[in-house]
Amino acid sequence: MARRCPWGRSRTAGRDRCAPPVPHGPPGCRLGRDTLLPATAADLTGGHAGRTAPVPLTGxxxxxxxxxxxxxxIGVSAPLAGVGRGAGGVIAAPPADEQGLAGWYAAGPTPGRPGxxxxxxxxxxxxxxxxxxxxELTRGDIVGIVRADDTVAVxxxxxxxSVPWEEYPEARVHGPVEEPELRLIAGTGHYDAAAGSHPARVIVYAVLNVAYRLADLAAL
Structure with a gap:
């Protein structure tokens, strides 16, 4: 039987979608160029006392x-590099000797574009x-992606x-969607060096909320 989470819905029986809410981390997360991404959507839209809201991009x-x-x-701020498919057709994680990198699947859409x-x-x-x-991410948490055109997709x-390692949900991760969406994936549990795998994968689903110019966030 599927387990329902108080902060989200469950799509598939036998898969655990229940990550309990946890306190938020630092008040912001560094995007680079001395720019911080505010910690909450309320901060971005002026909900923080004394803060002038940045102007969202239109179109x-x-x-x-x-x-x-x-x-x-969760206090993450990391550079991105393009990655492709690895063994079994699953998206390859960044090289183990470059632990500071996160990998964007370069054969898919860029973050902020439809898909x-x-x-x-x-x-x-x-x-x-x-x-x-x-x-630990819960519904409503935000993820910022800095793009080469100096915009930030939030x-x-x-x-x-959380799905078993051997059961990569291809259709849910890569299936067609009309609006800009984001999938975040990482192994979880003890890493088996001999097998080159974890017991399971965590997959986070997100939708585009708003976009800003990087310079406008820097002014916050």
Missing amino acids: ALGDALPSTIAIPA AAVIVGNPLGTPDQGFARLG FRVTEAE
Whole structure:
């Protein structure tokens, strides 16, 4: 029987989508160029006392390569590099000797464009770069992606799931969607070096919430 989470809905029986809410991390997360992504959507939209809200961009975002990911709730701020498919057709994680990197699936859409953009990360690395706490994200948490055109696409988490390592949900991760969406993926549990795998994967689903110019966030 599927387990329902108080903060999201469950789609598939036998898969655990229940990550309990946890306190948010630092008040912001560094995007680069001395710019912080505010920790909550309320901060971005002026809900923080004394803060002037940045002006959101209007219209569709252009096609621009992603350069940095920031996830304030779990303290992640990491550069992005393009990755492809690995063994078994599953998206390859960034190289183990480059633990500071997160990988964007370069054969898919860029974050902010229509479709499901996919980013994978190692659960290893320093606390601000590893994806070890990805399963702690809850509905409403935000994820910022800095793009090469100096815009920041801000996504809002809608749900998450943990699936057995050998059961990669291809259709849910890569299936067609009309709006800009984001998938974040990382292994979870003890890493088996001999097998080159974890017991399970955490997959976080998010939708585009708003976009800003990087310079406008820097002025906050």
